[in-house]
Amino acid sequence: MKKLIIGIGGITNGGKSTLARSLHEHIANSYIIAQDTFFKDDSFVAVDSRGFKQYDVLDALNMDKMMNKIQTWQKDPVSFLASHGLRAQSPRGLETLKDVYVLIIEGFLIYNYRPFNEIIDKKYFLHIPYDICKARRCSRTYNPPDPSGYFDGHVWPMYLKNRKEMEDTVTDIVYLDGTQSKHQLFSTVYKQIEMEMQRLTGND
Numbered sequence: 001m002k003k004l005i006i007g008i009g010g011i012t013n014g015g016k017s018t019l020a021r022s023l024h025e026h027i028a029n030s031y032i033i034a035q036d037t038f039f040k041d042d043s044f045v046a047v048d049s050r051g052f053k054q055y056d057v058l059d060a061l062n063m064d065k066m067m068n069k070i071q072t073w074q075k076d077p078v079s080f081l082a083s084h085g086l087r088a089q090s091p092r093g094l095e096t097l098k099d100v101y102v103l104i105i106e107g108f109l110i111y112n113y114r115p116f117n118e119i120i121d122k123k124y125f126l127h128i129p130y131d132i133c134k135a136r137r138c139s140r141t142y143n144p145p146d147p148s149g150y151f152d153g154h155v156w157p158m159y160l161k162n163r164k165e166m167e168d169t170v171t172d173i174v175y176l177d178g179t180q181s182k183h184q185l186f187s188t189v190y191k192q193i194e195m196e197m198q199r200l201t202g203n204d
């Protein structure tokens with residue numbers, strides 16, 4: 001059995017969940033672990049002097065818990081899928097790839113957490129410009145909702161800081177232009193993953 005771990009990182013509202021979901025739908029025996037399901041309870045998230053909750057930092061996330069879940073998958077993907085109500089299956093037409101189990105790790109701060117950089121085989125990072133990001137963010141409602149001024153006061157400055165830190169420490173990232181169509185992004189990444197799966201199964 002072969003295992004492949006794909007990272008779909010990037011800016012908030014860059015299209016990470018959308019891309020991760022499309023990949024999952026087209027790759028048999030794949031599973032998504034999403035970072036935004038690991039936010040700490042509101043009461044444990046720090047607040048700055050302006051009253052802004054500091055959500056866009058690793059401290060706001062239960063990264064140990066996320067890592068534990070990933071390790072459970074790594075130990076035994078078949079049992080992991082079964083325990084999440086999924087049965088390992090043969091992909092359509094690609095019999096030789098059936099022994100590849102694919103984990104998709106999706107999130108806005110995955111490459112700022114060092115242990116992930118050692119285990120993610122293919123690292124993708126979606127980016128979009130400031131104005132598109134702000135527009136997409138403003139049309140979405142988080143829980144809790146963004147207070148007024150949160151994007152410019154917290155989200156964007158933290159994005160710039162986290163991105164710089166990532167660029168200073170991680171070198172093997174493939175950058176994706178999140179203004180491309182959903183289909184184009186899916187098709188680019190899917191082709192590369194398919195090639196990687198073929199390489200893993202010695203079928204290239």
Ligand SMILES: Nc1ncnc2c1ncn2[C@@H]1O[C@H](COP(=O)(O)OP(=O)(O)O)[C@@H](O)[C@H]1O
Pocket residue numbers: 010011012013014015016017018019136178179180181182183185
């Ligand atoms: N390639 C794209 N082009 C235009 N809009 C997109 C694209 N990908 C995602 N979106 C839209 O942007 C918003 C955020 O997408 P989402 O996948 O949830 O982003 P993220 O997970 O990075 O926060 C959604 O309204 C989604 O439909």
Ligand SMILES: O=C(O)c1ccc[n+]([C@@H]2O[C@H](COP(=O)([O-])O)[C@@H](O)[C@H]2O)c1
Pocket residue numbers: 011012013016036037039055056107108142143144155
């Ligand atoms: O999901 C949550 O519990 C949550 C609560 C408050 C804020 N968030 C925001 O979620 C953002 C990261 O998720 P995403 O999907 O926008 O990349 C980050 O910018 C946070 O400000 C997320």
